[in-house]
Amino acid sequence: MKVEIHRSDQRARASYGWLEARYSFSFADYFNPVRERFGVVRVLNEVSLSGGHATALHTHTNMEIITIPLKGDLEQLDANGNRDLIREGEVQLLSAGTGITVSEANLLSGEPCSFLQIWIFPETKHTNPEVDKLAYNALVRKNIPRLIVSPDKKSSVLRIRQQAWMYILDMDKGSGLDYQLNRTGNGLLVFVIEGEVNVAGGQVHRRDSFEMRGADRVTVVAREEARLLLFEVPED
Known part of the structure; x- marks a missing residue:
């Protein structure tokens, strides 16, 4: 058995004023050849998004994207103007498949919203996009x-x-x-x-x-x- 521990302060940091992020693996402008992924886990990001702000619309393809608010509620907006509110205590799974364009937003609160986002390579590519959500807090024992x-x-x-x-x-x-x-x-x-x-x-x-x-x-x-x-x- 091989166990590797990765410390919180070893993660890469990105700061844009309105958005703070910590990257466990290579992401955006951060590249670490020995920390590109773990198996099929491509991304493990911790993000804090200031109140009144949103990321730009961006397109995902052929990726399973899991979003878990840690503090506060997060909105997800799509290119058609649809909104999905992911509350603290919920988890959203977005199967991007052939492509879906979204934005993460914190427009309902003046307080920062912090969340985890995990990207996982799918077993099958080019499937129809799907989004689903689960409230888990009441189910945890x-x-x-x-x-x-x-x-x-x-x-x-x-x-x-x-x-x-x-x-x-x-x-x-x-x-x-x-x-x-x-x-x-x-x-x-x-x-x-x-x-x-x-x-x-x-x-x-x-x-x-x-x-x-x-x-x-x-x-x-x-x-x-x-x-x-x-x-x-x-x-x-």
Whole structure:
């Protein structure tokens, strides 16, 4: 088993005044040849968007895009003027397929909205674009991983066009998770939203992440109350 820990302060930083971002992998003007992706995860960005601002319209193709507000509510606008409000406690999955043009906006509040955005390469390209959303907060139970994204059609789960699974996990101090992969050949990327955990003898802090390759299970122990985001994805 190989476990790599990546610290929050090792992420690239972008600052535009009205938008602040941290990049875990190469993105926009930031390029790191050893941090281009993890398996099929191409992007893991943490973004803070000031109130009254929006990004320019931009087009995505052949990408599965997951957006999770961490603080505040985020609007997504499309080229036809449609609006989708993604509230704190919800997750949106946008399957871009043949192409969709969108903008992220924080026009309903004077306070900054912070969110995670994850891009995952799809298993099948050139499909019809789709957008779906799930309210997950009421479904989360302490110390039990809550499945929010899956390749299978299930109730209260978003279906992704990839052999990938995503979970939200709230942990009590001292609790442990023995995670078993759903699929041989996958790897595991864990992002610590809040709190601190131990994995493979290392401490992983708030906004750090760790990546596991070459094993089918890993044990995580919470050093304090923690919220984790787990991505199980194909390594290649």
